[in-house]
Every structure is written in structure tokens, then in C-alpha cells.
Amino acid sequence: MISAAVVDDLCAAVGRDRVRTSATELNLYKRDASTMDGSAGVVCFPTTTEEVRQCVLVAGRHATPFVARGSGTGLAGGAVPLDEAIVITTTKMNRILSVDAASCLAWVEPGVLNLDLTKHVAPLGLHFAPDPSSQQSCSIGGNVANNSGGPHCLADGVTSAHVIALEVVLADGQVVMLGGEDPEPDGYDLRGAFVGSEGMFGIATRICVRLSQNAPDVRTMLLDFATVEDGAETVSAIIAAGMVPAALEMMDKLCVQAVEAYIHAGLPTEAAAVLLVEVTGLPHGVAADVVRISAIGKQHGAGTVRIAQDEAERALLWKGRKTAFGAIARIKPNYYLHDTVVPRRKLPEVLNEVYRIVERHDLLVLNVFHAGDGNLHPLLVFDRREPGVMDRVHAAGEEIVRVSIAAGGVLSGEHGIGLEKRDFMPWMFSPVDLAAQAALRFAFDPDGLANPHKVLPSGSSCGDISHVPEGAWI
Amino acid sequence: MDLTAMAAEMGGDDPLTIEGAGTRGGRTPGVRCVTAPSGIDWIQADEMTVCCGAGTAVDALSMALAEVGQRVALPPGGTVGGALAVGRSGIRRLGDGPVRETLLQARYVDGAGEIVKAGGPTVKNVSGFDVCRLLVGSTGTLGFLGEVILRTKPLPASSQWFVAAAASDPFTLRRTLYHPVSILWNGATAWVLLEGDPADIEEQAVAGELTPVDDPPALPGPHRWSLAVRELQGLTKMAAGPFLAEVGVGIVHHSSPQPERPRDPAAEELRHRVKVAFDPSGRLNPAPS
Structure with a gap:
């Protein structure tokens, strides 16, 4: 049980109605979308930067760890609280603060949902490029914490490329602006260091994101292959030919069959693999790429090349991709x-x-x-x-x-390390490499109260104690 | 690429500086100077990556990449390590993005003479904290870059500079053109770089009333201002002297230095803590005494 003094102080910080300690709620907030469970001590719902700051100060005063949490859609256990930590939920900080269409940027609070921002700026011909499959429910604060990607990050880059400034509450309660609206802020790129820090460097309370122009023309294609190798080789051949499609997604047979049974889009259920390719840009370039990609596909044994004829068909093909998990x-x-x-x-x-x-x-x-x-x-x-x-x-x-x-790859492309892959980090990084990452964490949070025991395996720096929850994947 | 010689050279506890081609500020005077190895380890066009020594000349790298239809989004001249350590973009930033997006993996030597790896070799990677972003623009004060893996991009089918019609508003062009690679504006005239399919470029040029020119204008001076994008609209009032602004980016090339900007003490303290955490003895690229 977390101490009554912590709860009382949090109530004073954000109001009694926004502090929860019931067993049901603690049970809800002890996990994210991974298979791991932790233990939440108390859950609070600040609505302003100052309230976040007060919550963090309470944590510091009581030497109690805190975990920032957005929508809880993370898949690596990054937002799973350990040791009855204070869960600071940002879902009620969900206002789009400003949109500057001429500068292609917007200021948002961390609880704004990814797709809500894109819907909000759609009438201006703009969108927020990172598009995780969970974009209907994941928060932009969570995207920042995990440096999230999505299908369209192939051409556009992951979250870090679309965040230009962050107001952050550090673990000692200081409020600091990282990065800036101007392109070359002074000093180290602390903004870049913060994005992807999985809640261990502080809590982002305001985020300035870059908005991207909507493409004038979009073509979506579906190619099917008799072998997975043919599909995969087509991917490499497209890139080697000097094209970077907006998205280049693959589904294998079992996946296509599951999706087809679910959405009835006329997908080729006998194929070993299908490629979903989206080309965006100006009309002539898009048309040329469609021809070249079709030819490359055929050279690699593509059975049929289906090109979406209208927006409805395009949406249906994407629905197949995005509902695969359902x-x-x-x-x-x-x-x-x-x-x-x-x-x-x-x-x-x-x-x-x-x-x-x-x-x-x-x-x-x-x-x-x-x-x-x-x-x-x-x-x-x-x-x-x-x-x-x-x-x-x-x-x-x-x-x-x-x-x-x-095979020369890396541990994670977009979900992060969290708890899930923390103890695999030495497979990719030497003790010296990990010490550098621990040094960076130490600079942001010397006391280690912000989401401790994630990302870095125990022993990366002094004084780390391993706390492994039930269900963790060690 | 073997960095042990570089690491051995960096041993000891004396102050150290590093120099590439000396085109971006160069070494700290009066301090022992080291260099990073040069040479291209490999180019993988189908991965859109290249691995090279930090001492490799940017222009030599660009030529090698062009042979396989690729390019790297670093400003020309000097060395790869210098371009990354300084972190300043060229005039194509509107299309290319900032320099920091180019670095995928770095192997650097820290102040203790240890070889450290940051990032990873693939085009997508969120394994661990993003030390690569921190290194770009850190001017060698956190570690000396030895070997890097960079993201490359395909060369465009076509590329053409234009000058806009006299009455054109560069800020309108920014909104109406699709993905222009550069829009430069001197307060009176705008120049535009378009890349892609030749037919698309031609249509955009007609719609935007753009006339082809051979080259962009020369930069008016050595100084760089960094302004919020929206501040550029008031530039003619606030900037005496010739300037060339990167519309949509906020960089202004200017004949005189940028007026002092307000500093955030909390951010400065944090930067200091990062420096101390990475280089406790403060030996890496100290400020000139």
C-alpha cells in the first residue's frame, strides 16, 4: 500500500477527484497493452503543466518513483508501473493548443490522440505524419516517449523527425523547453535525446509538432506473390531502383486469410505474401512509380497487381492492413x-x-x-x-x-525497449555503450525516479536494482 | 573500421581537439589535435545506408553515392564528421530535413579513450536512448566521431532551380508548391528548388510562375540566424543589411550576426549536466582560452 501521506499530497496537488486509489483503478493502470503486469500505488490525472510539476514534486518529496502514462497502448511494458509507483496520466491534457498552418506546426498537450490531430488539421491540407496502427487511441505524448513509427514512416520518418520542441517537467520539478520553433536552437539537441526516452527523462507537457502537406495524388497497390521470398525481394528491388514509396507493407498468407475473413476486401487468400504499396506525390511522378513498381513486381513473380481505383477501395485495402490485429x-x-x-x-x-x-x-x-x-x-x-x-x-x-x-538488425523499430527487451540490450550494446546511455539518463534524472528499471538492464549504472514483474519476458 | 588507433591516440588526460578539413570552425587552438579515419566501408543502395570514417570528405562520399543513384543529406564541403559535429544544414533543409536525421549509428571515442557505439545500422531503430541525436551538433564536446552509418536518399529524376515572378509572395509559394526542396528569399526576390519527375516540375513551375535559372544566389554573408518560421515575414523590418532567408525553415543567411537570443537557464543547466555526464574531465574540444 502506498502511504496515505503521498495520496494526501497528490490530492493537494491536483484535487481529490483526480487522484484514484481504488483496487479496480489500480488494477487497470498496472499494465499497458503488453502482457506484463506491475503494481500501481496511486493514479493521478493532472490537467496542467503546473499540476504535473506538483505531482513530480510529491514523488520527489517521498522518494517514490513515478510513471508517465498516455493511452497505455504501448507494447513493451514502458508504462507498466513497478513497486507501487505513482502513475501520472496525461489523458486529461488533451487540448490542441494552436495550429500555425503557414509554418506547418502545432502545439499540443501530450494527451491529444494521434489521429485527432490529423483530423483537426485535415481541412488545412495537413496531417501529422507518424501513424502507428493504434493511431485512433494512442496519444502524442506516448508517441514522443516511444519515438513511435507507423506504415507511412518509411518516407516520412518516425516521431523524432516530427517533433521540434517540447516543454518538459524534469524529475526534480524543473520545467524546461527542449528544442524550439526556430531551426537551430542553441546547444545540444536535448529534444532529440528526450524523444524515445520512454518516460525516463521527465514528462512532456506541451509538444510542438511538425505538420506535413497532404499529397496531391495517392495510388495504393496490392501485389501478391507465390513465395515470401519473391515478395521480400520485390521490396529490396523497389528501394534499389531509387523509389521510396510512402508505405511498403507486407502480409503473409495466414494474415491475409484472417483479414479477408474479417473484412471481405477480395484479398488473394492463396498467395504466400501480399505487398501493400502506397505511392504519393505529384501526378506524373506517382504514375511513373506505379508503372515501375508493377514491372518490378512482375519481374519477381507477382501474380496480380491490383491498383485501388478510388478512395473507397484504397480505404478498404488499408483497413485490411490496420485491422490485422483485430x-x-x-x-x-x-x-x-x-x-x-x-x-x-x-x-x-x-x-x-x-x-x-x-x-x-x-x-x-x-x-x-x-x-x-x-x-x-x-x-x-x-x-x-x-x-x-x-x-x-x-x-x-x-x-x-x-x-x-x-542478421545485422536491431531490437526494436518502433515499440521501444521498456521492460520487454531491457535485458536484451546487451545483445546490441556493449557495457561501455550502455554506460553512455545511463549517463544521459543520469543527466536528466540523477535520482532515477522517472520510470525506473526500464530500457537499461541492471548494472548499466551504479545502484540499479532489478525489479521484474510477473509475466515479464526475461 | 578499426578505431583502436584513434582511441589510443586519444588516451591520456590532456585536453584534446579534433579537426576534419577545418572548413567549419576547425580545431581549438593550442590543444593537442587528433583526426578521425577516412574512407568508405560500404555503400548499400538497397538499404539506403552508407558506412564511412568520420574523416571522409563529404564531396568524395557524394560522388561515390551518385554512382549508385544515391545521395546523402549533408551540406557540401568539409568532412562527414565535421558536418555532423557542427550539425548545420545546407540550403536544401526544407526538402532534406535537418542534418540530425541523417545519422543512424555512430562509433565515437569518449573522453576516457573508450570506443562507444550509439544507435544502430538499420534505417529504423528505437533501441535505447537516442545518443546519435545528441552527438549531432555537439561540436565534439561529448565524444569524437570515428565511424558513422548514414541514411542515404535516391537521387531525384530531375532537379531545377527557379526564380519566382517579381510579384510572387514566397510564403504563398511555400503553401502552394508541393514539397519544394528550397525556397530562398532576399526580401524582394524568391528562388525555388524543385525536384522529382520532370513533368511535375514543369507543371509546378507554370502554376507558380517560376522561371528556370542555373544556380541559386550566393549567400550574402557568413552569419546564420535561426528564427521561427513565422518570424521571417517580418524580416524586412527587423533585418538591416542583405539577407537570404530559407522560407519554411527559419534559417537566415546574413551579413551581420544574429542579435542575442534569450537563454533558458534550466535548459543551460541540463546541457551542462549532459556535458559533465559524458566528459567529466572536460577534456574534449574545450572552448578556446
């Missing part, structure tokens, strides 16, 4: 979504290895992923009521991460 419920009730990146040229061999791993562990896998940037998302599906299945899921997952690293 569609899998038709196969098994639970899933574990992985996220690694490999060099594009290694996609065929790594995918085949993934199939072998999953077969060895007697599991099912659907692959639906950002092929254009080599960002794999193997989706292990299972029924967690089956005895021992979680052990197999975790063992298979660990092997998938290992083969990705062995």
Missing part, C-alpha cells in the same frame, strides 16, 4: 506482437527462420509488417489458457529477437 481473434484469443528490424536484404532469410522457430515451438505466426524499412512484426497467436503456452511464446520470441540481431 482479425487474428478469429484464429486464437491472444497474441504477442514482436518488433525487430533487419536489413531489407535479410528479410527472406529472417522470415524463413521465424517460421522455423515458431514451428519448433508449436505456435502459429502471422506476419504483418513494415517491409519497406525491414521492420518485422511477427504476431504469435495462442490461447493463454493452454498450460505452458506462455513459456513457448516467450522462448520463440527470444529466438526471433536473436536471429534479427544476428
Whole structure:
């Protein structure tokens, strides 16, 4: 139980009605969208920077860790509170503060939902480029914490490329502006360091994002292949030919079948793999790319090349991609979504290895992923009521991460490290590399109260104690 | 690329500075100077990545990349390490984005002589904290870049500079053109760089009343101002002397220095803590005494 003094101080900071300690609510806020559980001590809902600051000061006064939380859609346990931490939820800070269409930027509070911002600026011909599959429910504060990506980040870059300034409450209660509206703020790029820091450097309370022009022309294509290799090689060939489509997504057979049964879009359910390719830009360039991509696909054995004829068909094809995670419920009730990146040229061999791993562990896998940037998302599906299945899921997952690293890849492309991959960090980084990251964390939060025990494995810096929750994947 | 020689050279506890081609400010005078290795390790056009020593000349790298239809979004001249350490973009920033987006992985030598890796080799990576972003623009005060993996981009099918009609408003052009790569404005005339399919460029040029020119204008002076994009509209009132503004970006090339900007003491304290955490003895690229 968290002490009454902490709760009383938080009530004084934000008001009694915005501090929750009931068992039901603590239960809700002890997890994110991963399979891991922690333990929340108390949950509070500040509405202003000053209230966030007061909450952080309470945490410091009582030497109690705090965890910033947006919509809780993270998949790596980054927002899972440990040791009865104070959960500081930013969902009530959800105002779009200003939009400057001429400068293509907007100031938002961290609780604004990703898609809400894009909808808000759509009449101006603009959008917010990072588009995670959870964009209807994930918050921009969460995107900042995880440096989130999405299908359209192939051409446009992930969140870091679209955040130009941040007002941040540091763990000691100082409020600091990182970056700025001007292009070359003085000194180190602390904005860049903060994005992707998974809540361990402080809490972003106002965010200045870059808005992107909507493309005048968009063409969406679906290519199907008899083998996964053919599809993957088409991806590399498109990039090698000097094209960077707005999106270049792959789904394998089991995934296409699940999606087709769910949305009836006329997808080729007999194909081993389909590629969803979107080309955007000005009309002549788009038309030329469609011709070249079709030809490259045919050279690599594409069966059919379907080009969406209107906006409705385009939306339907994208619905297939974005609802893949919902569609899998038709196969098994639970899933574990992985996220690694490999060099594009290694996609065929790594995918085949993934199939072998999953077969060895007697599991099912659907692959639906950002092929254009080599960002794999193997989706292990299972029924967690089956005895021992979680052990197999975790063992298979660990092997998938290992083969990705062995192929010259990285631990995570867009979900982050959190708790899930914290203890895999030494697979990619030496003790010296990790010490540099720990030094950066120390500069932002010397006392280590902001979301402790995430990202960096214990031993990265002095005084770290490992707290591993039930269900964590170690 | 083997960095052990560079790391060995950086051993000891004396102050150290580093120099590439000396085109972006160069070394700290009176301090022992080291250099980073040069040379291209590999180019992978189908990955849109390149790996090279930080001492590699940007122009040599660009020529090698052009042979496989790629380019790197670093301003020309000097070395790769210098371009990254200084972090200042060229006049194509509106289209290319800032220099910091180019660095995917860095291997650098820290003040203790240790070889440290930041980031990762793939075009997408959120594994761990983003030390690469911190290194870009840190002017060698946190570590000396040894070897880097950079993001490359395909060369455009076509590229053309234009001058806008006399009555054109550059801020309107910014909104009406699609993804212009550069819009430069001297308070009276605007120049525009368009890239992509030749037919698209031609249509945009007609719609925007743009006339082809061979080159952009020369920069009016050595100084750079950094303004919020919206502040450029008032530039003719606030900036005496010739200037060339990057519309949509906020960089102003100017003959005189930018007036002092307000400083945020909290941010400065944080920057100091970062410096101390990375280089406790303060030996890396100290300010001239």
C-alpha cells in the first residue's frame, strides 16, 4: 500500500477527484497493452503543466518513483508501473493548443490522440505524419516517449523527425523547453535525446509538432506473390531502383486469410505474401512509380497487381492492413506482437527462420509488417489458457529477437525497449555503450525516479536494482 | 573500421581537439589535435545506408553515392564528421530535413579513450536512448566521431532551380508548391528548388510562375540566424543589411550576426549536466582560452 501521506499530497496537488486509489483503478493502470503486469500505488490525472510539476514534486518529496502514462497502448511494458509507483496520466491534457498552418506546426498537450490531430488539421491540407496502427487511441505524448513509427514512416520518418520542441517537467520539478520553433536552437539537441526516452527523462507537457502537406495524388497497390521470398525481394528491388514509396507493407498468407475473413476486401487468400504499396506525390511522378513498381513486381513473380481505383477501395485495402490485429481473434484469443528490424536484404532469410522457430515451438505466426524499412512484426497467436503456452511464446520470441540481431538488425523499430527487451540490450550494446546511455539518463534524472528499471538492464549504472514483474519476458 | 588507433591516440588526460578539413570552425587552438579515419566501408543502395570514417570528405562520399543513384543529406564541403559535429544544414533543409536525421549509428571515442557505439545500422531503430541525436551538433564536446552509418536518399529524376515572378509572395509559394526542396528569399526576390519527375516540375513551375535559372544566389554573408518560421515575414523590418532567408525553415543567411537570443537557464543547466555526464574531465574540444 502506498502511504496515505503521498495520496494526501497528490490530492493537494491536483484535487481529490483526480487522484484514484481504488483496487479496480489500480488494477487497470498496472499494465499497458503488453502482457506484463506491475503494481500501481496511486493514479493521478493532472490537467496542467503546473499540476504535473506538483505531482513530480510529491514523488520527489517521498522518494517514490513515478510513471508517465498516455493511452497505455504501448507494447513493451514502458508504462507498466513497478513497486507501487505513482502513475501520472496525461489523458486529461488533451487540448490542441494552436495550429500555425503557414509554418506547418502545432502545439499540443501530450494527451491529444494521434489521429485527432490529423483530423483537426485535415481541412488545412495537413496531417501529422507518424501513424502507428493504434493511431485512433494512442496519444502524442506516448508517441514522443516511444519515438513511435507507423506504415507511412518509411518516407516520412518516425516521431523524432516530427517533433521540434517540447516543454518538459524534469524529475526534480524543473520545467524546461527542449528544442524550439526556430531551426537551430542553441546547444545540444536535448529534444532529440528526450524523444524515445520512454518516460525516463521527465514528462512532456506541451509538444510542438511538425505538420506535413497532404499529397496531391495517392495510388495504393496490392501485389501478391507465390513465395515470401519473391515478395521480400520485390521490396529490396523497389528501394534499389531509387523509389521510396510512402508505405511498403507486407502480409503473409495466414494474415491475409484472417483479414479477408474479417473484412471481405477480395484479398488473394492463396498467395504466400501480399505487398501493400502506397505511392504519393505529384501526378506524373506517382504514375511513373506505379508503372515501375508493377514491372518490378512482375519481374519477381507477382501474380496480380491490383491498383485501388478510388478512395473507397484504397480505404478498404488499408483497413485490411490496420485491422490485422483485430482479425487474428478469429484464429486464437491472444497474441504477442514482436518488433525487430533487419536489413531489407535479410528479410527472406529472417522470415524463413521465424517460421522455423515458431514451428519448433508449436505456435502459429502471422506476419504483418513494415517491409519497406525491414521492420518485422511477427504476431504469435495462442490461447493463454493452454498450460505452458506462455513459456513457448516467450522462448520463440527470444529466438526471433536473436536471429534479427544476428542478421545485422536491431531490437526494436518502433515499440521501444521498456521492460520487454531491457535485458536484451546487451545483445546490441556493449557495457561501455550502455554506460553512455545511463549517463544521459543520469543527466536528466540523477535520482532515477522517472520510470525506473526500464530500457537499461541492471548494472548499466551504479545502484540499479532489478525489479521484474510477473509475466515479464526475461 | 578499426578505431583502436584513434582511441589510443586519444588516451591520456590532456585536453584534446579534433579537426576534419577545418572548413567549419576547425580545431581549438593550442590543444593537442587528433583526426578521425577516412574512407568508405560500404555503400548499400538497397538499404539506403552508407558506412564511412568520420574523416571522409563529404564531396568524395557524394560522388561515390551518385554512382549508385544515391545521395546523402549533408551540406557540401568539409568532412562527414565535421558536418555532423557542427550539425548545420545546407540550403536544401526544407526538402532534406535537418542534418540530425541523417545519422543512424555512430562509433565515437569518449573522453576516457573508450570506443562507444550509439544507435544502430538499420534505417529504423528505437533501441535505447537516442545518443546519435545528441552527438549531432555537439561540436565534439561529448565524444569524437570515428565511424558513422548514414541514411542515404535516391537521387531525384530531375532537379531545377527557379526564380519566382517579381510579384510572387514566397510564403504563398511555400503553401502552394508541393514539397519544394528550397525556397530562398532576399526580401524582394524568391528562388525555388524543385525536384522529382520532370513533368511535375514543369507543371509546378507554370502554376507558380517560376522561371528556370542555373544556380541559386550566393549567400550574402557568413552569419546564420535561426528564427521561427513565422518570424521571417517580418524580416524586412527587423533585418538591416542583405539577407537570404530559407522560407519554411527559419534559417537566415546574413551579413551581420544574429542579435542575442534569450537563454533558458534550466535548459543551460541540463546541457551542462549532459556535458559533465559524458566528459567529466572536460577534456574534449574545450572552448578556446
